[in-house]
Structure formats: C-alpha cells, structure tokens
Amino acid sequence: MVFESNLLCKLIGFIHLINSQLYKSKYLTIFKRLGIHSVFALIALIVIGGATRVMEAGLACPDWPLCYGSFLPFNHMNLRVFLEWFHRLDAFLVGILILSKFALSLIWKNEIPNWLPKTYSLLLFLVIVQGSFGALTVINLLDSYTVTGHLLIAFLLLITTISINQNLENDDIEEPLIWWRLLFFVPLLLTLIQSFIGVRLSSTWSANICLSFNKRCLILDTHKLFAFPITFSILLIIAIAIYKRSLLNENWKYLITLIFLLFSQITLGVLSLKTNLNEPIFIIGHQLNASLFIAILTTLIFRNPFTKKGLNHSLNPQTVGINS
16 A cells, blocks of 8 residues: 555656646747747847938937827828838837736746746846837937947847747756857957947948048947957857867857858948948848847857757756846
C-alpha cells in the first residue's frame, strides 16, 4: 500500500508538472507572438516617423492627439497629413500591444516567470514617456531636443522589446559568453550615439546648411566620423567569429545580415549627401536601415549564441537584467 501510495503521489505530481508546463507554454507563446508584432510595429513607427520628418509633415496635424479635431481627418487629408496621422495611428497600436502584454502578464502572473510583469511595466512606462514626447513635439513646434528624445526613446522601446523576446526564446545557456555579448554592445552604443547625431543633424537643418553654405558642418562631420569606429567594431566581430568557427556556424545568418546592413547604411548615407538630401527615399531608407541594424545588434546581444531548438525553453531573467 505504501508503494502504491508513493507511486500515486509521484504520478499526480508528474501530471501537475506537465499541465503547468503546458499552461506556461501556451501563455508564453502568446507573449512571443505579441512581442514579434511589437517589434515590427516599432520599426514601422520609427521609419514612418523618419518619413514624417523628411517630408516636413511633423506639424501637418496642428493638434494632438487628434488630427484637426477628429480621429480620421478626411476633409484635410493629403500626403503630409496622412504621414503624421498614420504615425500617430501606429504609435497608438504600439501602445495597445504593450498595454495588452502588461495586462495579460498580471492576469497570468501565477503561470509565467515573475520577471515578465516587471519588464512589461518598464515597457509601459517607456510608451507613456514616448507618447508625452510625441505631444511635446507638436506643442513645442518640432523643437530639436524634443524630436531627438522622441527618436531615442523609440529605440529604447525597440531594444527592450527585443531583449524580452530573446529571453523568452532562450534555451539553457551552458556558456553565457559574456565577452561575446559585450562585443556587440560596443557597436550598439556607437550606433545609438550616431542616431542621436543624425537626428540632431536633420532637426537643426545642419546638413542642408553645411552642404549649401559650408557652415555649421561640425555635426555632419561628426556623423561621418562615427561611421569608422562602428565599421571597425563590426569587422572585428566578424573576424573573431571566423576565428571561433563555432560562433560563425551558429550565428552566420545574423552576421551576414549585419554586414549587409552596415554597407547598405554607408551607401545610403553617401547617396543622401550626393543628392544634397533632395531624395527622400535615400534618407528614409537610411532611417529604416539604422532601425534594422539596431534590431540585429540587440538580438545578437541577448540571443543564446549556441541556441538549439527544442521543446523546453528555460527563462533566464538575468538576460534582461532583472532578477526574480
């Protein structure tokens, strides 16, 4: 009887464990899907914001959060109004996605890792700050520092979202390879600084003034100069990956994408200057490329470099810097 009782207890425990894992798998799958949608929506938000700036449409809707006092301003619709309106619509969708993830993480908090609601609360805070900067951008008539802060917070949202997504995807990490992650942190930081310089360049019209009158060229020259350490750091990482063959074998798709984005970014930057910033397609492409570049770098920082797909996914809160 004792043996049968122990066996029954173990069986019940095993069934409970399986059910728990199934629930976790079900819930985490939902968070993963919402996370992927959030990444695409954020990249679209950044690119549409760049297009809005390039087309000088930032004040096409004179009020906020509505546009000409309505949700859909049919009577005032043109290209510039559409860009600003669509930019706000995408921002609204991003907010809904992140609010949904935060709400679901509270509802299912007993079935998911307890670091997840904390990170989603951080995302929600960033969205609120981002929305506030969006309002200030209109109220302050496209003040350069407000526009700069608006873009940088969008990048922080993108980085945080990707870091959470990768933490949900990670398998058991037997070799954390902190040094490998730090290698990617350097070009990521440099790229964020480069993006700060780039948005200052466009929001203060320094590039146009420099190209037309050869004045106020310091920001443009600094923007050009920063391309060199970013390029060097990426090439160094590629060389190390080739030397450490296992890293190349596991990450070659990401590394090839990174190289492609690097050289296409340089090409788009050169073409933008060669055309005296008169071709919006090059400038918008430059912004899109920068967003994808930051997304890939962030993925490589938080991704397990030796990921092997399996049925079980462990969740490592240290990956996103939050302890349970």
